[in-house]
Amino acid sequence: MSAKQLIVIGGGAAGFFCAVNAARLNPGWKVILMEKSSKVLSKVKVSGGGRCNVTHQCDSISEMVKKYPRGGNFVKKAFHHFFTMDTIAWFKERGVELKAEADNRMFPVTDSSQTIIDCLIAELNRYEVELWMNTDVKEIEVNKDTDERKSNRFRLRSADGKIFEADAVCIACGGFPKISMFAWLQQLGHTIEEPVPSLFTFNMPGNPIVELMGVSVPDAQLRITGSKLSSSGPLLITHWGMSGPAVLKLSAWGARELAEKDYKFTVMLNWLPQFNENSFREELQYHRFELAAQKIGQKNPFQLPQRLWEYLLQQSDIKPDLRWADLPAKEQNKLIKNCCAQEHAVSGKTTFKEEFVTAGVYAYPK
Numbered sequence: 001m002s003a004k005q006l007i008v009i010g011g012g013a014a015g016f017f018c019a020v021n022a023a024r025l026n027p028g029w030k031v032i033l034m035e036k037s038s039k040v041l042s043k044v045k046v047s048g049g050g051r052c053n054v055t056h057q058c059d060s061i062s063e064m065v066k067k068y069p070r071g072g073n074f075v076k077k078a079f080h081h082f083f084t085m086d087t088i089a090w091f092k093e094r095g096v097e098l099k100a101e102a103d104n105r106m107f108p109v110t111d112s113s114q115t116i117i118d119c120l121i122a123e124l125n126r127y128e129v130e131l132w133m134n135t136d137v138k139e140i141e142v143n144k145d146t147d148e149r150k151s152n153r154f155r156l157r158s159a160d161g162k163i164f165e166a167d168a169v170c171i172a173c174g175g176f177p178k179i180s181m182f183a184w185l186q187q188l189g190h191t192i193e194e195p196v197p198s199l200f201t202f203n204m205p206g207n208p209i210v211e212l213m214g215v216s217v218p219d220a221q222l223r224i225t226g227s228k229l230s231s232s233g234p235l236l237i238t239h240w241g242m243s244g245p246a247v248l249k250l251s252a253w254g255a256r257e258l259a260e261k262d263y264k265f266t267v268m269l270n271w272l273p274q275f276n277e278n279s280f281r282e283e284l285q286y287h288r289f290e291l292a293a294q295k296i297g298q299k300n301p302f303q304l305p306q307r308l309w310e311y312l313l314q315q316s317d318i319k320p321d322l323r324w325a326d327l328p329a330k331e332q333n334k335l336i337k338n339c340c341a342q343e344h345a346v347s348g349k350t351t352f353k354e355e356f357v358t359a360g361v362y363a364y365p366k
Helices: 013-025 042-050 061-065 072-079 084-092 113-126 179-186 208-212 245-253 255-260 277-290 306-315 329-340
Strands: 005-009 030-034 098-100 105-108 130-132 137-142 154-158 163-166 168-171 196-198 201-203 216-224 230-237 241-243 264-270 342-347 357-359
Touching (some): 005 013, 005 163, 013 030, 013 113, 013 168, 042 113, 061 072, 084 098, 084 105, 105 113, 137 179, 154 168, 196 245, 201 245, 201 342, 208 230, 208 306, 216 245, 230 245, 241 245, 245 255, 277 329, 306 329, 329 342
Parallel strands (some): 005 030, 030 130
Antiparallel strands (some): 098 105, 154 163, 196 357, 201 241, 216 230
């Protein structure tokens, strides 16, 4: 009797992890990993800036679930089977040590994504998983053969017309930008929600802030006006607008809402989240007294990047050679607003290397 066969579709991290563990835990099965392109693990290669953020340092399932914008109940059930601590142990058993950084992201100690790629490929070879490149699966159907031995197996058809059969299929191909591209899964009875991009950066055409490209702040607070969406964290100014963890997190949580707005909205930015407008006003009064004779533009007392400070002064109609003691009330109010509640128009998302994720859900019908 021939061995049972599992076909895993998708040569990314999920596909590799499924294939090697299925082969390890089911030595009697033949496991085939199919990838439609000529490359595997391409997103692993560039993730985390080429360092590969493997997992998150967190030993509480209830806390980890809170970090997921959607699908909390699903991942909660999955985490009870395999959680972050299991991930760390899995790689350690294979000679790959992970380290945690201040924000709890975990990377290989080598700071190289190639370490993770080499580990997964080694496991693929160790358990003799077959890797079929340039195999684009376009259709899956359940075999209803009258022969009971062949019934309820899966029949797959590739783009070049080849037919494959399997006793089990794992789909790990990632998301698609258009719902029409899920048709081959809908034919099996899956329910598909409209996919929308997640983890994208903000495009701000014509905004003078883009002249500060390259400037970053370690902690900023963002809020979408007219919405409950907000986030905080490191922020990076780019030549097209804004990026960085704070922006990416906000785009993930607001993926559907921002899509409904056609990516045209206003973001309110607090450059100094330790203050609100009232407390910042009090802080300015203190500095006006302590730094009375000093020029406002020479050195800011808030540890903001100098280029950003000069920009905020310019936006507040404050000349940098003005003394702190001579700061007029009108311009002071503008500075308070620009530091703690500056509004920026966003007109579109930017497709860039960070845009890895599609927000969408499909589930097998009951």
